[in-house]
Amino acid sequence: xxxxxxxxxxxxxxxxxxxxxxxxxxxxxxxxxxxxxxxxxxxxxxxxxxxxxxxxxxxxxxxxxxxxxxxxxxxxxxxxxxxxxxxxxxxxxxxxxxxxxxxxxxxxxxxxxxxxxxxxxxxxxxxxxxxxxxxxxxxxxxxxxxxxxxxxxxxxxxxxxxxxxxxxxxxxxxxxxxxxxxxxxxxxxxxxxxxxxxxxxxxxxxxxxxxxxxxxxxxxxxxxxxxxxxxxxxxxxxxxxxxxxxxxxxxxxxxxxxxxxxxxxxxxxxxxxxxxxxxxxxxxxxxxxxxxxxxxxxxxxxxxxxxxxxxxxxxxxxxxxxxxxxxxxxxxx
Numbered sequence: 001x002x003x004x005x006x007x008x009x010x011x012x013x014x015x016x017x018x019x020x021x022x023x024x025x026x027x028x029x030x031x032x033x034x035x036x037x038x039x040x041x042x043x044x045x046x047x048x049x050x051x052x053x054x055x056x057x058x059x060x061x062x063x064x065x066x067x068x069x070x071x072x073x074x075x076x077x078x079x080x081x082x083x084x085x086x087x088x089x090x091x092x093x094x095x096x097x098x099x100x101x102x103x104x105x106x107x108x109x110x111x112x113x114x115x116x117x118x119x120x121x122x123x124x125x126x127x128x129x130x131x132x133x134x135x136x137x138x139x140x141x142x143x144x145x146x147x148x149x150x151x152x153x154x155x156x157x158x159x160x161x162x163x164x165x166x167x168x169x170x171x172x173x174x175x176x177x178x179x180x181x182x183x184x185x186x187x188x189x190x191x192x193x194x195x196x197x198x199x200x201x202x203x204x205x206x207x208x209x210x211x212x213x214x215x216x217x218x219x220x221x222x223x224x225x226x227x228x229x230x231x232x233x234x235x236x237x238x239x240x241x242x243x244x245x246x247x248x249x250x251x252x253x254x255x256x257x258x259x260x261x262x263x264x265x266x267x268x269x270x271x272x273x274x275x276x277x278x279x280x281x282x283x284x285x286x287x288x289x290x291x292x293x294x295x296x297x298x299x300x301x302x303x304x305x306x307x308x309x310x311x312x313x314x315x316x317x318x319x320x321x322x323x324x325x326x327x328x329x330x331x332x333x
Contacts, residue, residue, distance in 0.1 A: 029063070029288045030070045030095040034086055034109075036102045037078040037207060037237040043071075049259070050236075053274040057281035063288065078207040078234055080104070087112050097287055099280065102233050103128040104177075110141055117287045121280060123147045123231070125298050127182050134298040142283060142296040144276050146231055146256075150186035152304065156228050156269050157190035157198070159306060160254040162324050163267060163313070167226035167252070171201040171219055173242075174230025187228060201227070207234045209241055216245045224251055231256030231270070239263060252316055261307045261332060266316065271301035305329040 033043050042048045045055035045065070055065065063069045074090060076082045087108040090098060097117045100106045106120035110130060120143035122128060131137035134145070161167060172179055172187055179200040191198035201219050204211040219227070227246065229235050235242060236257050243265045246253040255261060255268040279299050287293055310333040313320050325331055 028068055028070055029097070030072065030093075031284065031288075032072045032074060032090045032093070032095040032098045034074045034076075034090055034098065034100045034105055035233065035237075036076045036080075036083065036105060037234045038075055038101070039237075040073040040075050043073045043075075050273050050277045054277040054281050057278040058285065061282060061285040063285055076105075078211075078237070080205045080207070083108055091116065097284060099284060103130065106130055106141065106143070110139070114140055116140065117293045119143045119280060119283045119287060119293070121146065121233075121276060124182055131298060134300055136294075137296070137298050138294045140293050142293045142298055144279050144283070144299045144301075146271055146273075146276060146301070147183065150182060150189075152269070153183040153186035153228075154190035155304075156254050156256075157187055157194065157196075159267060159269055159324065160226050160228060160252065161194050161196055163254075163308075163318060163320050164226050164252045168196055169222070169224055170196055170198045170226040170228065171222075171224050172198065172228045172230055173201045173203065173215060174232055174235075175203055175205075175207070176200070178230035178232060183230065196226070203234075207238075209238070212238060212241055212245060216249050216251075219251060220249050227251045227253040229253060229255045229260070235260075236273075247312070247315070250316060252318060258305060258307045258330075261309045261312075264309065264312055266309055266312045266318075268307045269304060271304055276301065307332070 043051050045052055065071050074086050076086055083105060091112045097119060098109050099119050100109055101121045103122040106118065106122050107130060109118050118141040120141060122130060122143060122145050124147040125131045125145055130141055172184060178184055188198055201215045203215055229242060239260050240263055243260055243263045253266050255265045256270050257273055258268045258270060261268045283296055286296060306328045307330045308320060308328045310331055
C-alpha cells in the first residue's frame with residue numbers, strides 16, 4: 001500500500017516583520033512538494049539550506065506556511081517504482097499547485113493532469129519533453145532548469161581533466177537517462193576531443209545508499225581514475241555519502257552542486273542552488289496569485305561557479321594547475 005508522507009504546516013510568522021505578514025491574501029493555498037529522494041523533514045524552513053532559502057523567499061513575497069499556505073510534502077525515497085504512486089496520490093488531493101523536483105516526476109505530473117499548475121525544477125525541459133520552448137512553455141507547467149545545455153557538461157569534463165591530466169578512464173555517475181540524454185552526449189564529445197575514455201557508472205533504478213556503494217565498488221574494480229557526477233536531485237540528497245565514497249576510493253570527482261565541495265568534494269561547476277530555489281518560490285507565488293503558468297517562461301541560469309577544494313586535492317596527491325585555480329570562483333583551502 002502506498003503511503004503519503006505528509007507534514008502539517010507550522011507557523012513561522014513570529015520571526016518575520018509585520019510588514020511581511022500584512023501581505024497575506026487571507027485565503028489558504030495548498031502546495032504539494034514532491035522530491036524523488038529528499039526526506040520530508042528536510043523540506044522545511046528549518047531543513048536544508050535550499051529549502052530554508054525557498055521558504056524564506058515565499059515569506060518575503062507574502063506566503064507563510066500555517067497562515068495562508070499549507071504545504072504537503074512527499075518523498076519517493078530514491079525508489080523510482082514509487083514515483084507513479086506518488087503522482088497519483090498528489091493529483092488525487094487536488095492541490096492548488098504541485099512543485100516536483102526532477103524531470104521524471106515533472107513528466108509524470110504532466111501526463112496525470114492538465115488542470116493543476118505545475119512549477120518544477122528539471123533538467124532540460126525541452127529535450128525532456130516537458131515544454132516546446134523555454135520562453136513559451138504553454139500548458140500547465142513552468143519552472144527552472146538546472147541544465148544550461150551542452151556547454152555546462154563539457155566544461156565539467158574539461159575542468160576535471162585539467163585537474164587530473166594523467167586520467168584516462170573516467171565515468172559519469174548517474175541513471176541511464178543521464179547518459180542517454182543531451183548531457184551524456186556532451187560529455188562523450190568533450191571526452192573524445194580531450195582523448196579520454198568515458199563510460200557510465202550506472203546507478204540502479206532504486207537509488208539508495210547500497211546502490212552508490214555498488215557503483216563505487218565497480219569503479220574500483222575497473223580502475224576508474226576520474227568521475228563526473230550527473231546533476232540529478234538524488235545526488236544532492238546523498239551528497240555526504242557521495243563525498244565520503246569518492247574519498248574512500250580516492251577518485252578525483254567533479255560534482256554538480258557546490259554543497260558537495262563544502263562537504264569535502266574536490267570540485268564543482270554549477271549554478272547557485274539557493275538562487276534556483278528562490279526563483280521557484282517567486283514563480284509559485286506568481287501562480288498562486290493568479291498568473292497562468294503558460295505565461296511564465298522557464299528560467300535557465302546563466303551564471304555558473306567553479307569551486308575547488310585544495311585540501312581535498314592535497315589529500316588525493318593532486319597538484320591543481322595555477323591556471324585552473326585562477327579560473328575558480330572560490331578556492332577552499
